[in-house]
Amino acid sequence: MISYAKALDLLESAATELGVESISSLNALERICAQDIFSPIALPSFDNSAMDGFAVRYNDTLSASQESLLELRITEIIQAKASAFKFAVAEAGCCCEIMTGAPIPAGYDAVIPIELVQLIERDGQNYIQIKHAVKMHDNVRFSGEDVGLGALLFKRGQQIQANDVMLLASVGIVQLTVFKALSLAIATTGEEISDNYAQELQHGEIYNSNAPLLMNLAAARCFAPRYAGILRDHKTTLQEFIQTSSEQILITTGAVSKGKWDFIPDTLRELGAEIIFHAVAIRPGKPVLFARLKDGRFFFGLPGNPVSSMVGWRFFVIPLLRKMLAKERETSFKLRLEQTFKKKHSLRQFLKARLSIQDGLATAQISHAQESFKIHSLTTNDLWAIVSEDDCVLIAGDLINAVPMYASFK
Known part of the structure; x- marks a missing residue:
């Protein structure tokens, strides 16, 4: 059995980087940038007005006051998309x-x-009256004020969100080089597992909850998962799964402990696989392979217990995927512990917890339902507190490391 820190090092050392492809930036949601992205234009690309009004010369307005209204003659009307070069240069006493x-x-x-302003007309000419001076550059958006020409927009390894698509469109980037979508095949093991959700369970059966969990976790991160079904408790089912799957990563749940029907480790060895690690000093999920x-x-x-499968995905599969997608190792954040916690072992423990606000401070409230078979507590908590x-x-009051329950590649 190895430490979790050692397991992370082995995962990252084994990782191989994915290939890349070019896609439309308008359809790049959740994809991972394969190279740094720089802006081809400034944003805004020209000085423009922040609101409907009148363009004036700052110096012209200095004499305006409540007692002495200033009049400026309107010479032009400038609409959006108009070229600034088609208009006459500003004259004293005029505005647009x-x-x-x-x-x-x-x-x-x-x-x-x-x-x-007050609009007036006199002798066929339109004027504005103002009663106070303006500040220099009031309501002017400058070229490059938001994004400079050549500015770094996104770093290699960054995941594109909807607001990022907006920025890409704003600077005219229509194609994006991203890492290819990672393919995964997911299977569960066990004679007791049933995929027949519409049918009543027979005595001793349980519905398959691990596969729906993993399929949805993978799909939510824009991977390409395939459900390969249930592997019954015999090595030939695993052999067939491996031989008929073309995906880059294969994932099974169950049959990795030391029980009579835990056939996966020996079968992998028979197939010539290199077992990089099997059993990590954590709880839950110690038998992970x-x-x-x-x-x-x-x-x-x-491992087959539902929470152990979740931990396996969150703290083992995700770190490998991050490395394959050129992401830095995830860092935790610290929260105040809301209640005292004790453990009687020397394992690293991942605790279901909920973010709470106490007296205006963010705290971690540890769930009382930490057993690895208890699924409902996954729906009522949003953090993993790490001991x-x-x-x-x-x-209570100590700082504890925590990460979101569901991984992000931001």
């Missing part, structure tokens, strides 16, 4: 009516909102 997003003509250096098949693909044998091997007693 301007729309939100329209370019600022040369010589003007501020915009006064339309609601702060990680192997490299003869053809170089990876194999995870996760190190050396910590046997944590007092």
Whole structure:
């Protein structure tokens, strides 16, 4: 049995980087950038107005006051998409009516909102009256104020979110180089497992909950999972699963402990697989297995208890995937422990917990349902609180490391 830290090192050392492909940036949600992305334009790409109003010269407005209204003659109307170069250079005593997003003509250096002026007409000319001076560059958006030309937008390994797609579209990037979608095959083991959810269980049967969990966790991260069914408790079922699967990573749940029907470790050895580790000093999920098949693909044998399977995915499969996708190792954050916790072993423990706010401070509230067969508590908690091997007693108010229950590749 090895430590969790050693297991992480072995996972990352074994990882091989994925190939890349070019896709439309408009359909890049949840995909992982395979290279740094730089902006081909400044954003905004030209100086423009932040609101509907009037472009003025700052110096012209200095004499305006409540007692002495200033009049400026309107010479132009500037709409969005108009070219700033088609308009005359600003003249003293003049202004331009301007729309939100329209370019600022040369010589003007501020915009006064339309609601702060009085419109008048005299001798066929339109004027505005203002009663206070403006500040230099009031309501002007400058070129590059948001994003500079050549600025780094996204680093290699960053996962694209919906707001990122907005930014890519804003700077005109239509193609994106991303890592290819990772393919996974998922199977469960056990004579007692049933996929017939519409049928009543026979005595001794249980519904398959691990496969739906893993399939949805994988799909939510934009991987390409395939459900390969239930492997009955015989080595030929595992042999067939491996030989007929083309996916890059194979995952099974169950049959990795030391029981009579735990056939996976021996079968892998018979097939020439390299078992990189089997059994890690953690709770839950101690029997977790990680192997490299003869053809170089990876194999995870996760324990069959539902929470152990969840821990296996969250703390073993995810770190390997992060490394394959050029991501840094995940870091935890610290929270105040809401109640005292004691453990009687020297294993690293992953505790179901819930983020809570006490007296305005973020705290971790440890669930009382930590047994690895208790599924309902997964739905009522949102954190994993991590107790190190050396910590046997944590007092309420102590800091504890935590990570979100569900992994993100941001």
